[in-house]
Amino acid sequence: MKKTIMSIALLGLSSSAMAEAPGGPGCGWGNLLFDGQAGFAPHFLATTTNGTSGNATFGMTTGTNGCSVDGKLTYGGKSLLGSIMGEFSEDVARGEGEALNAVAVMYGVEQQDRAAFAAAMHSNFNSLFPSEDVTADEVMASMNEIMKADARLAKYVA
Amino acid sequence: MQFVCTKNLHHNIILVLSLCVLFAPAPSWADSSTNYITSLQQGAIEQELWREQEWINFLHYDVLDKNNDEYLSQVDDDRFFNAPDGKTNSKAELLDTLSAFFQTEINDDTHAQCRFVARLEWLSKKLEIDKNRLPIKNCAAYKEWREQVNADHVTMVFPAYHLNSPSSMFGHTLLRMDKKFGENKSEWLSYAVNFGAETNTDDNSLFYAFKGLAGGYPGVFIVTPYFKKIQEYNRIENRDIWEYPLNLTAEETHRMLEHLWELKEMNFDYFFFDENCSYRLLELLEVARPGIELTDDFSLTAIPVDTVRAIERAHLIKSVEYRPSQATELQHLIDDMSDEEQEITLDLAEDITISESDRFKNLPPEKQYLITDAAYKYIRYQQTGQERDPAQAKHSYELLKQINIYPKTEPREYSVPTAPEVSHESRRFSVSAGERLKLAYAELSYKFSFHDLEDNEHGFLRGAQINLGNIQVRSNRKGTKIHQFDLVDIFSITPRTDFFKPLSWRVYTGLERQPTGLEDQLVAHVTGGAGVSYELWQDSQVYALAILRLEHNNDMNNSIEPGAGLLTGLLHHFGTSTAHIELSGEQFKDDIYRVRSSYKHNFVISTNHSLKLTARREWHSSIRFSEIALSYQYYF
Numbered sequence: 001m002k003k004t005i006m007s008i009a010l011l012g013l014s015s016s017a018m019a020e021a022p023g024g025p026g027c028g029w030g031n032l033l034f035d036g037q038a039g040f041a042p043h044f045l046a047t048t049t050n051g052t053s054g055n056a057t058f059g060m061t062t063g064t065n066g067c068s069v070d071g072k073l074t075y076g077g078k079s080l081l082g083s084i085m086g087e088f089s090e091d092v093a094r095g096e097g098e099a100l101n102a103v104a105v106m107y108g109v110e111q112q113d114r115a116a117f118a119a120a121m122h123s124n125f126n127s128l129f130p131s132e133d134v135t136a137d138e139v140m141a142s143m144n145e146i147m148k149a150d151a152r153l154a155k156y157v158a
Numbered sequence: 159m160q161f162v163c164t165k166n167l168h169h170n171i172i173l174v175l176s177l178c179v180l181f182a183p184a185p186s187w188a189d190s191s192t193n194y195i196t197s198l199q200q201g202a203i204e205q206e207l208w209r210e211q212e213w214i215n216f217l218h219y220d221v222l223d224k225n226n227d228e229y230l231s232q233v234d235d236d237r238f239f240n241a242p243d244g245k246t247n248s249k250a251e252l253l254d255t256l257s258a259f260f261q262t263e264i265n266d267d268t269h270a271q272c273r274f275v276a277r278l279e280w281l282s283k284k285l286e287i288d289k290n291r292l293p294i295k296n297c298a299a300y301k302e303w304r305e306q307v308n309a310d311h312v313t314m315v316f317p318a319y320h321l322n323s324p325s326s327m328f329g330h331t332l333l334r335m336d337k338k339f340g341e342n343k344s345e346w347l348s349y350a351v352n353f354g355a356e357t358n359t360d361d362n363s364l365f366y367a368f369k370g371l372a373g374g375y376p377g378v379f380i381v382t383p384y385f386k387k388i389q390e391y392n393r394i395e396n397r398d399i400w401e402y403p404l405n406l407t408a409e410e411t412h413r414m415l416e417h418l419w420e421l422k423e424m425n426f427d428y429f430f431f432d433e434n435c436s437y438r439l440l441e442l443l444e445v446a447r448p449g450i451e452l453t454d455d456f457s458l459t460a461i462p463v464d465t466v467r468a469i470e471r472a473h474l475i476k477s478v479e480y481r482p483s484q485a486t487e488l489q490h491l492i493d494d495m496s497d498e499e500q501e502i503t504l505d506l507a508e509d510i511t512i513s514e515s516d517r518f519k520n521l522p523p524e525k526q527y528l529i530t531d532a533a534y535k536y537i538r539y540q541q542t543g544q545e546r547d548p549a550q551a552k553h554s555y556e557l558l559k560q561i562n563i564y565p566k567t568e569p570r571e572y573s574v575p576t577a578p579e580v581s582h583e584s585r586r587f588s589v590s591a592g593e594r595l596k597l598a599y600a601e602l603s604y605k606f607s608f609h610d611l612e613d614n615e616h617g618f619l620r621g622a623q624i625n626l627g628n629i630q631v632r633s634n635r636k637g638t639k640i641h642q643f644d645l646v647d648i649f650s651i652t653p654r655t656d657f658f659k660p661l662s663w664r665v666y667t668g669l670e671r672q673p674t675g676l677e678d679q680l681v682a683h684v685t686g687g688a689g690v691s692y693e694l695w696q697d698s699q700v701y702a703l704a705i706l707r708l709e710h711n712n713d714m715n716n717s718i719e720p721g722a723g724l725l726t727g728l729l730h731h732f733g734t735s736t737a738h739i740e741l742s743g744e745q746f747k748d749d750i751y752r753v754r755s756s757y758k759h760n761f762v763i764s765t766n767h768s769l770k771l772t773a774r775r776e777w778h779s780s781i782r783f784s785e786i787a788l789s790y791q792y793y794f
Contacts, residue, residue: 032546032551033551033555034538034541034546034550034551034554034555035546035551058303058379058380058381058422058423083383083385083386084346084385084389086538087385087389089555089558090534090558090561092562093558093559093561093562094531094561094562094566094567095565095566095567096566096567096568096569097569098345098346099346099385101344101346102344102346102347102385105344105347106347118566119566122562122566125558125559125562126559126562129555129558131555132548132551132552132554132555133551
C-alpha cells in the first residue's frame with residue numbers, strides 16, 4: 001500500500017501539472033481554508049441515523065462523484081488537502097499533528113524524513129497559507145516548491 | 159451428474175439414467191465444466207457445508223431450525239443470493255453459488271466470482287476448487303478496492319455518548335481498517351467501516367426515530383476515510399472517541415475485507431435496537447475469526463457499549479486509545495488557566511489586536527501560546543457546522559499566524575477519563591422497601607436501559623440521564639400494582655460557562671401514580687422542558703428548567719390536562735456516591751397544583767451494585783404526604 005501511494009503521489013507530482021487545477025468540481029481542490037466542513041450541510045440527519053443519505057460510499061477512488069482522480073493527494077475520490085485543510089493549517093502552524101502526518105504519508109515521505117517535513121512546513125506557514133482565501137491546489141503547489149527547495153525532501157517531488 | 163450416475167450404476171441403471179436425463183441440462187451433458195461443478199456440489203453435499211458456521215455467517219442466516227434446515231437471512235436484497243430461494247434455503251444457495259462461479263455468460267466485475275470473494279475463498283479451501291478452471295481471471299473493481307482499502311489489522315471505534323440526537327445517545331461503534339504503515343501514525347488515512355441506515359433526507363428527526371425503530375430504513379455498510387469520522391465526531395458533534403485496536407491477524411482482517419466486499423451496497427433491514435450498527439459489526443468480526451460467538455447475547459438489544467464489552471470478553475481487544483473532542487481539548491486548556499487568562503482568551507477570540515496589548519505581551523510566551531491556541535479553538539468550536547464566515551475565517555487565520563510565531567510544539571497529553579466499557583452494565587434490577595402515603599411497600603423494578611443521574615458515573619457523560627423502559631411494581635397491604643412505567647426519560651444537564659452555553663433539557667413520558675383525587679391512581683403524562691445549569695463548585699451541577707406537562711388523569715377535568723411548572727435541583731458527585739436534591743412544581747389549567755421535593759443518594763458498592771436512599775415530601779392540592787425508601791440496585 002505504501003508503495004502504491006508513494007508511486008501515485010510521485011507520479012502525480014512529477015508530471016508538473018501545477019498549472020492545471022486537478023480534479024473537477026466537488027473534488028475539493030478549490031476548497032478554501034476553513035471550508036472543510038462545507039460538505040456536511042445535511043449533517044444533522046446523517047448523524048441521527050448513524051448513516052448516510054444519498055451517495056453511499058464504499059471507499060472507492062473512482063465513483064460517481066465526477067471527480068477526476070489522477071492521483072494527486074486524493075483519498076476516497078477527493079482531494080485529501082481539500083478535505084482536511086483546516087486541520088492541516090493548524091498542524092502546520094503548530095509544527096506537529098496527525099493531519100500534517102497524513103499529508104506526509106500521502107507524499108510518500110519516509111518515517112526518518114517526517115520531522116524534516118514537519119519543520120519545513122512549520123517554518124513556511126506564511127508561504128503555504130498567504131491568506132485565509134487560499135485554495136487547496138494553491139497550497140499543494142507551494143508545498144511542492146518548498147519540498148523541492150529542501151535537501152531532504154526534494155527526492156519526494158523529483 | 160457423472161459422479162451420481164457412476165456411483166449408482168450398479169444398483170439401478172435405468173432409474174438413475176432417467177434421473178440424470180431429467181435433472182441434467184441437456185445441452186451441457188458432455189460439458190466438462192458442468193461435470194466439474196456437479197462434482198463440487200456433490201462434495202459440498204457430502205460435507206454438509208451449508209450447515210457450517212462460516213457459511214451461515216457469510217449469508218447472515220438466522221438459524222431457525224438447524225435439523226430441518228430452516229434459515230432466514232437478514233440480508234434484504236435479491237442481489238445477495240444466487241438461488242431464487244437463497245434467503246431461506248442455505249443448501250440451494252450454496253449449490254447455486256458454486257455453479258454461479260463457473261458461469262460464462264458474464265465476464266466482468268458483476269460475475270459471482272468477483273462479487274462473492276469470501277464465499278469463493280472459503281469454498282475453494284473446503285472443496286479444493288481448481289482456480290484455473292474459474293472463468294474470470296481478474297476482478298478489476300475488487301482489486302482496486304483492496305488496494306485502496308488495504309489493511310492488516312482492525313480497530314473498534316466507539317464515539318462516546320452524545321445527547322442531542324436520538325441515535326447517538328447510546329454511543330455508536332464502527333470499525334477502522336488500519337494499514338500496514340499504521341505504526342507511523344497514519345490512522346487518519348485508514349478506512350472506517352460503518353453500518354447505518356440509509357435514510358430519506360426529507361424525513362425529520364422525529365419521523366426518523368419512529369421509522370428507525372420500526373425498521374423502515376434499509377441499512378448499508380459505508381466505507382469512508384477515517385479522518386471524515388474524526389471530523390464528524392470529534393469536531394462537529396464534539397464527542398470523544400475511544401479506539402480499541404483488536405488482535406485480529408492479517409489473515410483474519412483479509413477475510414473480513416473479502417466479506418465486506420460481498421456486502422457492498424447490500425440492503426439489510428435496519429432496526430435501531432437490535433440489528434443496528436453495533437450488531438452488524440459483531441457479525442463482521444465473527445466472519446473474520448470463525449468460531450467466536452459475539453452476537454448470541456444481543457437477540458433483543460445491541461447497545462453499542464455492550465458490544466464493546468462483548469469483544470472484550472472474547473479477548474479481542476489489545477489496548478485502549480482516547481481521542482478527545484475539540485470541546486474537550488478546549489476545556490482542558492481553559493481548566494489550566496487563571497480567570498485573567500480566560501478573560502484574555504475570550505477577548506482575543508473577539509479581537510485579534512488584543513495580541514498587541516500589554517496585558518497579553520506581558521505574559522510569558524508559553525502562556526501567550528496557550529491563550530492564542532485556546533482562542534483559535536474557541537472560534538473554530540463556534541464556527542463548527544456553520545457556513546464559512548469570511549470575517550471569522552480571517553480571524554482564525556490571523557490566530558494561526560500568531561500560533562506559528564511560537565516554536566514548534568510537542569503533542570499535548572490529555573488526561574484520559576474512565577473508558578465507557580468499564581462503566582456499570584446497561585440493564586438494572588432493583589429491590590426496594592419503603593413507605594409512601596403511610597403504607598409500607600416492597601418494590602421490584604427493572605430498567606431496560608441505561609443510566610440515571612445518580613448512578614455510578616464512571617464511563618458515562620456527567621449529567622446525562624438516558625432511560626428507556628423502566629418499570630416499577632409495588633406491593634402493599636392493598637395489593638400489587640404497577641407503580642410507575644417510564645417509556646422514555648432523557649435528562650441532559652450540561653453546565654454553562656464563559657465559553658460554552660448549552661441548554662439543559664428533559665423529555666420524560668410514561669405512567670406514574672398521583673394521589674390527585676381520593677385515589678392514588680396511575681396517570682399518563684408527557685413532560686418536557688428546557689433551562690440552564692451551572693457548576694457552582696467542583697463536581698456539582700445546579701439546574702433550573704421551565705416545564706410543560708400534558709397529563710391524562712381521571713381526577714382532572716380535561717382528558718388531556720395541560721400544566722406548566724418549574725424543575726430545579728442540585729447534583730453533587732462525591733466519587734463513590736452521588737447526592738441529588740430536587741424541587742419541582744406544576745400548576746394545571748384545572749386549578750390543580752403539585753409541589754414535590756426529593757432527596758436521593760446513591761452509594762456505589764462496586765461497579766454493578768449500589769444502594770440508594772430516596773426521601774420525598776409532596777404537597778398536592780388535595781393531600782400532603784411523604785415517602786421514604788431504600789433500594790438495592792444491580793446492573794447486568
